[in-house]
Structure formats: structure tokens, C-alpha cells
Amino acid sequence: MHTALKVLRDFNLFQIIVHFQFGLPKELVEICCLAESIEIIPNYTDSSRTPTAYLSNIPPRFSNTSYIKQCNQVPNTNLFLKDHFKEPTLPLHLSIVENNGNHVELWIKNKPEWLSTAPLKLAAICGHLGIVQRLINASKNVWTPEAMDLAAMNGYLDIVIWLHNLENGPGCTIKAMDGAATYGHLQVVEFLNENRSEGCTFTALKMGASNGYSKVVEYLLTHLPKQHIDEGFTFFGYYGILTHQAVEEKDYIGVIQSLQSHSLSVSDIHENIIYAAVKENPLEYISRYNIYGITKKIFDEVIESGDQVAIRCAVEAIFQENDKPISLIHDEVVLDPWTPIDTEFALRSPWAQSSWKHSRAMDIAAALGNMEAIQLLHQTGIQCCSVAAISMASLIGRIDIVEWLYSNRNEGWSDTAMTFAATNGHLDMVKWLHGVAGLNCTEDGLASAAINGDIAMVSYLISIPMSDKAINVMDARRWLLSGLNKYLCPSNNRFRFLGLRSSPVDQAASNGHIEIVNLLHNFDATTNAMDEAVSNGHFDMVKYLHTSRKEGCTTHAIMNAVLVNRLDILKYLVENNCCHGVIKYEKVCLEATGCDNIEMLKFCMDQLQNDLQQSSKQCMMLKAATRGLLNNVKWLHESKGFGWTLLIRDNAEKRGRKRIVHYFDIIDKPEANALSEWDILQTNE
Template identity: 30%
Template structure:
């Protein structure tokens, strides 16, 4: 019914209401209101008891559904929050704003001021309406400056002139190219103070008008060097010229030094800005180094490579050819080899093979003598580049290692696995079948089982079970003897793979641990939790309920509350209050109906929680009761805090985060699942480290 209501399908909603007993939740009316389905909202209001939340009017107002807003206001009592005004103002729904103001709604949140959102998005009529009704401006003029809305800036400045605009606002306006707005403010006599971010952003975008405006209004002691870099990187020749000229006029000693100019040349060369490079060569030819040629080659800028070779006589290093090969730039590779007489390393063919650039591998084989390493075929096999693997096998002598078939199996490349099996003698390791099983590649598992002798480890069935590949699990169980570990059922349960859990339970003896139900609960897998509870005796811990609570799985919470009855740490409910949505509210209402939900109580509970976390071992020594004077003082503090923003500070949020992680195990969801796999992975990689080390060093140099 929730979904039917959201889609506006009134007849379906009516049928479900009169013929089914499942009912709906407050989400039904909330969603119907959000999408403007007034007929559905009316029906739910007249025939159902679930009602709605403030979210109904908030979303209806945000989306401009005035009739729905009027109905909810007149017929229901939930009302709305500041989000209604903010959303309507942001989307320029004038009629909705007028109605809400007429009903007495105002935004008390300093961080959610409707006029600021209207100004930010350029809605002048909305700005006028809100200013004339409320008389408050907030930071509206700043938001209008950031958004470049000159007409709104003019209106607001005319109503209430300001003496200055924050540096951050000027920076954002400058970076976005809103020079007309900045020019208007200057004409009003404002002093525009800005940071390096302003001119850096303008240089990046090539906004020479903004740059002129900034340096004329408040000349800096020195142009930030990053601005020169951004202009060169983005090919803005006019901007780069102006920056150099200005800095030269101001203080020639502050011009970019030789290393900085070399960097700018390299940036321009890598991006292919030939005209800018020509200017740079006229101005500072000494800054053209091999880094420029290397960068141009890496990015495939053949015109730049030609210019650097013929006009500047710039040389390159072996990185030029290596990187051109790595990135598939054959034309650049040919020019460097045949015209420039450049050198390369074995990394050139290795990385080209790994990426499947057969044309480059062929060229290097025919025209260079450096050759490659076993990593060439290993890498090509890992990525399924069959043609490259075949070419290397037919034409080169370096061969490969067991990593070739291992990685091909892991990458699900059966045709490569078969070729290596039929034509090479290196073979593979148990990693091949392990990884194929974990990837669900039953064809490769069968091929390796029938044609190879290396076999697998328990990791094969463990990883297949965790990933839900039932057919692979069944095959390994029936045809292999390695078996599995408790990680199989634990992982399958955590991932919600009920069919795998059901198979492992009667067919395997390894079983599982409490982690199985804990993990299933933390992911909201009710069917798995039920099966484990009804068929196994392992049980669970408090982490199960804690995980279900934070997952906001109400049905699962109810089940755990009635059956395993392991309980939970009630402090988890404090963390749940931070989740401002319907699911959290329903969980709290079910588990703790009497819990107060005001923001002051939330803050006090978080302070209490932090104390308990820090001093848990001595909690019993403290008396939490308060005297009347203390209660009065606390009430006064709460009233003062309510006038400020309701957001918790970072320390409070971190306390909650730590507590949630400690009870739900969500600190690193995937890493703790695969902890046992990491050890196997290390074993696999030890055999490859020797062959990989030299290539890794060369690739690091390329980067």
C-alpha cells in the first residue's frame, strides 16, 4: 500500500485497504503528499489510522503541491518543519510560501533561512515576498553574490546596505566568474577582500575580467603561484600573460622561479596547449626540460612532441616511450623511436601487454630490443587479452608465471585459462580454483578440477558461499575434499544467502558461530535469522539486536526481541535518535515508547553516553540524581542551547559513531568479513613479489 500510494494508484490503495490486512505505514500518506496525489491523501486520511509525519507537508510544500499543503494544514495536526519553507523558497513556489506564512509558520533555524535559499537560487519575487513579510535578510546578500544574481544583490543592497562581504563569498563569486556582481559591489564603495582562492579559481576558468577586477580593487602583494599553474594547465594564454605582466610591474622578485616555470611548461605540454607553449618558449626557453616531452608523450600530444623536438630541441627520458606505450599512443611511440631516437625500458611492453595494446606490443617487439618480463603475459592473462597472450607465447621467450593462470581464473577468462593449460608448462596454484569459485565461475572450477592437479583450499567453498554461488558450493562439496570452514556459513548468513545456508546446514559439519546470526541481523536478513534460530543452536550476541536496530528493520527487531532474547545495550537507542527518519522513530516507539524526543534531552543523553563510555568501569560509584538547584540550572542551560543551532558538535557525533561501531560491527564492513582471506592473499602474493618488484619500481617512476 505504501508503494501504491506513492505512485498515486488510488484504486490499488482502495483494493488493498478493503481486501488485505497488511495495512500501510505513515510512509503511504507522506509519499502520496510528496508527489501531489491529493485523492490518495484524502482516502488515507478518511479510512486509515496510520496518519503521516511532518514529512508529508514538508515534501508537498517543497514540490509545490499547494492543494495538498492546504488539506494537511486544515484536516491534520502534524504540521511541518522549517524544511517546508526552505524547500518552497528554493523551488520558487510563491503561492505555497504565502499560504504557510499566512498560517503562521516561520523558520526558527539560523542555518535554514528561506530567504537565503531564494537568494542563492535567483528567485527575486520570492526574495521580495520573504523580506517584506519578515523583514529579515540573514545572509541572503552573501548567497546572492555567490550565485551571481546581480538583480537580487541590487534589491537587497537597496533595502539594507552592507559595509563588506566576507572573503569566502568573494572567493566563490570570483571562482564562478560572477564579475558583474563584484563590479556592482565595488561601485557601491565596498572594499572587496579576497584570498588566493579567488584569483586561483578565476585563472583556472580563464576569467580575465574577474582577475582584472580583483587586482584593480585590492592589489595583492603577490599573485599566488597556483594561479599561474592553473592558467597554464587550462591553456588560458591571455590570463597567464596578464598575471606575469602584473607581477612584473609590482615586484619582479615575486615572479615564479625556474622550477615553477618548468612545472607550468610541463602542464601546458601535457594538456596539448601548443600556442601557450610557443609563448612560454619565447619568454623563458630555459624552462623547457625533459619533463615537458615526457608529459606530452604520456598524454599522446603528438603535435606538442613534434614542436618540442623540432623547435626547442628538448630531449626526453625513457619514461616518454614507457608512458606512451602504457597509454596506447602508438603514433607518439613511433615518432619518439624513429625520429627522436628515444629509449625505453621493459616496462613499456609489460604495461602495453597488461592493457591489451597488441599493436604497441607488436611494434616494440619488431623495433626495440629491451623486451619484457613475465609480467607481460601475466598481466595480459589477468585482464583476458587473449590475442596478446598468444602473441607473446608465439613470439617471445620470457614466458609467464603461475600468476598468469591464477589471475586469468580470477578474472573469469576461461579461454585464456584453457590456452595456458594447453600451451604453457608453468601451471597454476590453488589460488586459481579458489578465486574462480569466489567469482562464481563454475565453468572454470570444473575445468580446473577435471584438467589440473593443484586443487584448491577451503577458501574456495568459503568465498563461494559468502558470495551466494550455490551451484559452485554444491560442486565443491560433491567433487572436492578440501571442504570449508565456519566462515562459509557465517559469510553466507551475513550476505543473506539463505539457499546457501540451507544447503550447508544439512550437508556440512563445520557449522557456524554466533557471528552468523549477528551478521545476518546487522544486514536486515530476517529469513536467515529465522532459519538459524529454528534450526541451529549457535545463537547470537547483543550485536544481533544492535545491528537490527541500527538497520531500522522493525520486523526483525520484533523477532529478536521475542525469540533469542539476548537483549541489547540500551545506549544504542541514543545513537538511533540521530537518525531523523520514520524507520528510526518506529523502532524507538516500539522499544521505548516513553522516551522523550526533544533536542535538549538528546544532548543530555549524548553527554551522559560520553561519560559512560569514558568511565564505564566506575559507573556504579556515581550518583546521577540531581538537586532542585541543579535541575533549574540545567533547564536554563537547555533553554539557551535551544536558541542556538540544534546540530551536535563533532565530538558528540564521533562518540555516537564509536558506540555504533562497537555494537554493530560496521566500522569496516567488508574488511572484517574478509579477514581470513587477507592471510591467503598474502600467501599468494609472496610468490609474485620477486617478479613484480622491478616492474612496480618502473611503474612508480612513470607515475
């Protein structure tokens, strides 16, 4: 009898029995369990074009599907879900994503109330014809013209044809052809144009051209001759989905050729198409389709291509456009400085720095290590170099280019060269800059070397004099406006352009480099050193800073220890009085309540000197409940006597915290609410 009672009183077993009392098949129960493990994270934003939530912790069987794999983050809009916190229909949508027709058939039978337009749209965008057919035949509640739109813009011609042939079917909208053209699906565009009457808008031609789909552009101009490109139009995507399936092959040269062959005016060919064509094939563009002349921005693209033949061809074109004999380029005589004339196209460009007077072509060549281009540009006399050239060459460690610029150009150099060389670990370059150009150590260079853990660089930099200059905010702004900033962040992400006179000790400490902090023992530091060491979980660094230096930390370190769930670090900070300032343990306890570490919560509560106000207690219970932390909720109630309110229960239920809701239902009655709307907003952040 005792064993039977124990089984009957098992809440988890009871919950399962009740939840599946209508006989949900076992394979669907598994999907429900997997759906429960997915976390839905609200995205609070004022923009109507951004998702309301993102999904994380998606099981591999779903996250590895082709549709979900194309997203770095998975917004709820991509799965046609709307709720911020929980989604009852998520299991059905997961079955659709993995193209499990049998499961979808079972969902239709067992959960007919889940059938809406959302599942059909998801099946269409995933390209699952069989599931589209099942859903269409199951209920007219799922019918929507958006299904064909989504299938069309993702290139699923089989779904488009099937939906088209469906008698009195849901049809489509003009977005079908617009979207198919936007993402390069020529066969879909052809089918829609030849078999349906919705047609398209100017978006089809504009986006097809902008995305480099020359065959689509040619088809539209041939069969829909009244097409035009509206430059006042801004494209925001379709149905809030940013990851539609697009044709990979691009042909911007072909787009230009097609637009020209159909006599579109030059103004109809957007400059972005020109720049894309130059990137795609600079030599062919210059030799065959140079419709705007070689503008400063086009020339920059040619320099970036690194194609030496194209670069020389572009220089010759510039000479011709400015009535200068091409023979001058071949005379090996350096011409006097001059500035090319801006074309009408360049003058009407909305982009900043479009004029030739802002040219930095030689700086770009230096950033890319293209000595041949640098020497050619020098010979032409075109004014396109600044002090940034030496800085950019220093960034990539090209001593040969720096030496050549130093000997042949008169723009000079700046301390930025030293910062860049030090940042990227080019010790020989740093030594040359100091020994030959007379540049000294910069604070930014030392700080960057310190955070990178480059002990050899740090050792050398502190052995030479320190520059009394620093890159200020305006200098940094000029770098951004020059367009050279894209070369400052190589793929290994070592570069940190600080510009804030940051302490090298602080930077080294933040990354846990104890040996470098020790090497910099004579340098000043701030409380940021320990604060950031805590944030990044470097316990040994925290202990070293406490025993070897005097800066200590701020209350941010206490909060950071809780945020990164490091009870060991928190105890050390508190027990050794590392913190300067008054620690507001009430706030710390609130943060700890949302941490899945009951020992952390207990420790923080033990530090309280005064009783908490009722509103504070309810804030803590609210945070634990909405995060789904049942152990924290139980401990707060059973050990500390915290109560609950209907508002707290409602918030937990809204987020699908079933175990929390059940716990509230079986304990004491709710107490009166003491929370304001502001308290709720702050607690749920």
C-alpha cells in the same frame, strides 16, 4: 472442504489479509508493495554530515521524478528518513515525491500516525504546494520552520508566499534567505527581505558570490550594506541535503564588478571567485578586472581556457607587472629565462604550488595540445616548462609538439612519456620516442597496454628493450603536487597510472585478454592474475591460466568466486586444486550464506571437513536472516539443523525481513545466543 482449508492455510494470503485488515485502499497497497522492493543500505561512518543509509532499487515511477533524478545516489536524508534498515513511512514519502495529492490525502486519513515534520519538509523541498497545503491543514504535528527554509533555498516562491501568509504559521529561520542567496534565487531573497524579519547572515553574501550569482550579490550589497565576507567560514550545506535546486546562470565577472562597485576591500574577494571569473571569460577579466595581477594560478587558468587572445593579453600583463617592455614579445627573439615576481595575493594564498617558481604553464599547454601557446611561452623566456611537457604531449599523441619541444627546449624527457603514450594507444608516438629519443619500453606502459587489451601496442613494446627504471611513489607524488594529474584521466578512463611495477600478465588477465596473456608467455606473473580474473568473472581466463601457467591463485580467488556469485568458477578452482594455501571453508561458507544462490551454499558446505562451532552456525544464520534470504535460512535449518536465536530474529525484524521473522516464529524454539558483539558486527558488514 480440502480446497477451503488450503486457502485458509495459505500464509501469504493470510499475511495480506492481516496487514490490510483496516481497509487500506488498493492504490495505497500498491505503493506499499513498491516501497517493500526498495533496498535500504546502511552507511557506517563516523561523520555526522553523511547519510546513515542509501536507497537503491527505486522503481522508475519514483526514480524518474525530478527531485530524485538529481541524485547519483539517493541518501535517506534526501527523503527525510532516518532509519538504517527499514522505514515504515516510506510509502507516504514516495507519494509526496511523485506529487500524488490524492494518495497523500488517503495516507493522511489512513495513517495519521505517520504525520511528522518530515513529510512537510519533503513536500517543500520538492516544490509541491498542493501537498504542503494538505499536510499543513491536516495536523500541526507537521509544522516546522524548516519547510519554508527548504522551499526558499530551492526557489519555490509560491510555497514561501503561502507559508508566509499562513496566520500564526510555522515561519522560517535565517537559513531561508541564506539558502536562497546560496543557490541564486533572487526573487525569494527579495520577498524574504521585504516581507519578513529573520534576515540573513554573512553566509548569504559569501555563498552567493562564491556560486556566481551577481544579481543576488548586488541586491544584498544594495539593501543590506553591512554585509561582509567571512573567510574563516566553512560551508557544509543545509540540513544535510547536498542537492538543492540551484539557478544555472552564473556571472562571476558580474560578482567582481558588484563587489568592487560597493568598495569591498580586495581581501574580501576570494581567490576562488577570481579563478571562476577567469574560466568564465578570461579576456574580459584580464582586460577589465585584473585586481590581483596575473598570478601563477590565474595564468594557469588562462592557459587552460585555450583562448589565444586572452593568453597573449595575460602575457602582456605579466610583462607590465614585471617592468618589461611589451615590445619584446613582438620582436620574435627568445628571451633569456626569467621568473615573474609573486604578488602579495599569491604569497598569502593557502594553495600549494602558488608561486611562479612552480609554474608549469607550458606543461599545461602541451597537455591541451596548444602549440601556439607553447611557442609564445617559449619566446617570453618565462620559466614554466619541465620534462613533463613532452610526457603530456605524448599522452595525447601530439608528435608535432613532442618534436618541437625536443628541438627547441632543453628540459629533456623521461620514461613517463613512453608510459603515457603506450597507455593511451599512441603507437606512432611510442615508435618515435624509441627511435628518436631513445626511450625503451616501461613496465608501467606495458602493463597499461596489456590491461587495455591493445595487442598491437603490446606486440611492439615487447619487441624493444625494457627500461630498467620505474616510476616510484615519490615520482607519483610529484605528479599529484604539480597539478597535472587532472590531465592523466581522460573521459574514456583508459589511463591507468600504475607506478607499482605491476605485472603485465596480471593486468591482462584481470580484464580477460587471453591473446595478450599468451603473447606475454615469457613474462613473470603472480597469483594476482587468477585472483583478479575470478573477481571480474573471466572463467575462460581462469581455465587458460590453470592449463598454461603455474602461478595458480590464492584463497582470495575462492572468496571472490563466492562474492561475484560464480559457482562454475568456484567448482573449477576447487576441483582442479588451483589454490595455493589452506582454504578456510568456514569463512567461505559464511560468505556463501549471504549469497542468493542455494546451490553455492550447498557446495561450500560440502567442502567442510570438520563440524562447525555453534557460534559459526549462528553467524551463518544471522547473515542469511539479515539479508532476507529465506531459502538459505530454511535449508540451513531443515537440512543442516541450524537453530535460531532471539538476537538473530531481532536483527531480521529490524531490517524488515517479515518472512524470515514469521518462519522463525513457526519453527522450533530459539536456542541460547553464542554470538559476541564483534561476531555480529563482522557478520553484518
